[in-house]
Amino acid sequence: MALKNEGRGRNFGISFEFFPPKSEEMEGQLWDTVAKLQDWDPDFVSVTYGAGGTTKAPTLSAVTRFLSQTPLATASHLTCVGATKEETHQMIDTFRKVGVKHFVALRGDAPGGVGAPYQPHPGGYANAAELVAGLKSVGDFEISVSAYPEKHPESRDTAADIEMLKRKADNGADRALTQFFFDNDNFERYLERVRAAGISIPIVPGIMPIQNLTQLKRFAGACGAVIPAFLDERFAGFDDKPEDRAKVAAEVAAEQIEDLVRRGIGDFHLYTMNRAPLVSAVLDNLGYSRRASKSAGAAA
Template sequence: MAPRISFEFFPPQSLDASFRLWDTVRLLAPLRPEFCSVTYGAGGTTRKLTHEAVTTIGKQFGLTVAAHLTCVDATKAETLEIAHAYADAGVTQIVALRGDAPKGADRFTPHAEGFASSVELVEALAAEGRFTIRVGCYPEPHPESADTAADVAFLARKVQAGATSAISQFFFEPETFLRFRDACAAAGIAAPIIPGILPIENWNGVKKFAARCGQAVPDWLDARFAATDAADHEALSVELCTDLCRTLVAEGVEDLHFYTLNRPTLSRDVCRRLGVAEVADAA
């Protein structure tokens, strides 16, 4: 049986980027994802653009959309006002995150009147009684975390606060996610944990991003890309991503969340290989 899928998009900040977003949604909508999420920019800089993208995707394409919401650079009242605006527009799924530090800052510092952590944000959203709340999690230790055990414990706190599922950071090998899933199960976390899947559009760029996130890059993967002509990198990416997903599904994973980077072709091709059916009149 094909897995259930979902996609992440980011809001456009230019006219060209806007066209690319809508082309991305149009290409992937026929795969009928369970939901699509739309990110904030660093430091919450795309708050208004995120709201516009979320509501438009829902109305124009008939997709269920989950809006990212962070604790960065806003009071509690301002953050909840944004959540209320989503609910009033019919968007009741939230991906609740602490958020990255604003540009130029070394680390996250809570607003004096804001939420200090994602746990506090989840608690406040759950108290509203209007939202399905998803959160993030990290199969490899978060850069600010002591170790995986600490990340598991923090995820447990978010679930206890009201989160109904978690979406993981991307990873390169299935064992990385499966070990984390097992650790979460051993800790009594019953909420679904959805693996975050990143089809590799640009290997050098992904390696740099992984380094910033504290993720280990397997030597064998680096060697595969180094030994493959650049013209064949796209085919290699689809092959590797499909293999990763198939292994996860064989190990009981039922949902996959694709980080599209608003470049849909690789995600579409992987989903097709996984047997995800397309609906012709979805858009």
């Protein structure tokens, strides 16, 4: 990789996303992954939160452990779907009491799942822009929000999507973390439209190292992300060769980040899927330098 050859080390920032475990086995996997990834010294990590608060207890448990047992700055996702404003504020206060100072504010999927009709709770926040304003009204939180280079699947069009992003920024969001994508030209066009709309907050690309292309295609179809044909070509012939497949996956993600860095992008949000090897391989390919753990073994 060119970045490695140039010895540029840490010339961009990184953050990681994790999801709360749903079983004892997944719990062990999460904290093993955290122990292996924390030496990359990300700017922050985030922990997801299910629609309607369906994972609020596991999310709270995971966030509490991140904050108390690791050196990692930790953000909690927060959704407003299916909750009154009072209930949302109670959750904000609960997270604040365990030390959360950074939220990833999201509307959340409809309780019926992706694709089901969305109806705001009559006593709640109607969307993420309102949730951002609500967060700002009760505390001086750092706030990240979502952005969709290929349009949110429920948005009327890209212009409406960008208008919603502008509302979130105007209400106090500090940055936007994008849905994963693989077409950097498309992202650059999107970013130009975002800036033309007067949105100045950082737009941080979400990078999805491909653990399983078939599963990713199913997930992408539900969230509106496009899987380019070149990915089929890159992974062709490796279905029964896990080591070779993992090598290709690391190369694809590293090449995407390298290209975006050359286009002037300075921060990246990596979707870890609670697995360390592929994320580490991507950063190794880029020559990204590790730093000594601030608290060795803290997450073990």
